[in-house]
Amino acid sequence: MKLKTLLLFAVLCCSFLLVKAQDKSWKEHNRWIWGPSVGYQYQSGNFLKVSGWGLFAPNDFQYMKIDAGANFSWMENQTTVVPEVGFTYYLNDFVLFPFVKAELTPYTITPKVGASLFSIVDLGIGYGFDYNTKKNFKPIDGFTVSVGVNIPLNFHLY
Template identity: 70%
Template sequence: MILINVYTSYFSYMNIKRLTIIFIGLLSCFGVFAQNNPLPAHNNWIFGPSVGYQYQSGSFLKASAWGLFAPNETQYMKIDAGANFTWMGGKITVIPELGFTYYVNDFILLPFVKAELTPYTVTPKVGISLFSLIDFGVGYGFDYHTKKDFKQIKGVNLSLGVNIPLNFHLY
């Protein structure tokens, strides 16, 4: 009986030792293959839709499409094109808009500067962004052309926007 226990103990020890060596060998092989197969390259652009609210001589709902790229490791630039929707004069008015945003650094809260152009105003802004997903901006809109049967859109501009990335990647 003692001989059987010694034999099974030795056999179990040898099995564990063999399994450990085989396991370490397999991990080493996977490591070699992983080094030979780098992660796939991604497009440098991140893009998606954006929705938001803006106050500038009235309330506007904003909807746009945007693209963001990194000229270096700590700065980002975003280009967006969309429309501002408002209810003035008893009807819905749609105003097209083009914007350019420059995020100053790479951190949780990113300060930014932005310029927005519509057929009626130019609006420079500054603000902060949470991971470039939620933007809060403050600026001043300069009216250069007043729309017929519409009030001037000028003055202090406050905006809040949510950017929804469709092709976000971590590597």
């Protein structure tokens, strides 16, 4: 029962933030859009990716996103959580945004390229380089494929 109440409270707070963001004039808006994201990545195994992110526009045609989160996996008969930070550079502001991305964990650096639908749904491919193999774990390296959904919490239409 407590979980349902907490979830309902979180949904109401998020919806209040979305409605409140539309009340401000353009000059009052923060230039950052932020929110949570969830995704899937295959890189020497399956990972559930959960993170928080912030997106800003250095000009009218390019966007940069910074994210930090965790990758969850079940490998070698154990649950593993791997922290991660990432930086994404979106090259365009049309419907399909091409991007380049770099992800860094304590064990791997992974450059990626891909495409994003309005920077909400990201599809990426890349190659991970293992530089510090996790103890009692297999190396996390090689080709990677990922899909992620970014949920903007303070998006505004103007």
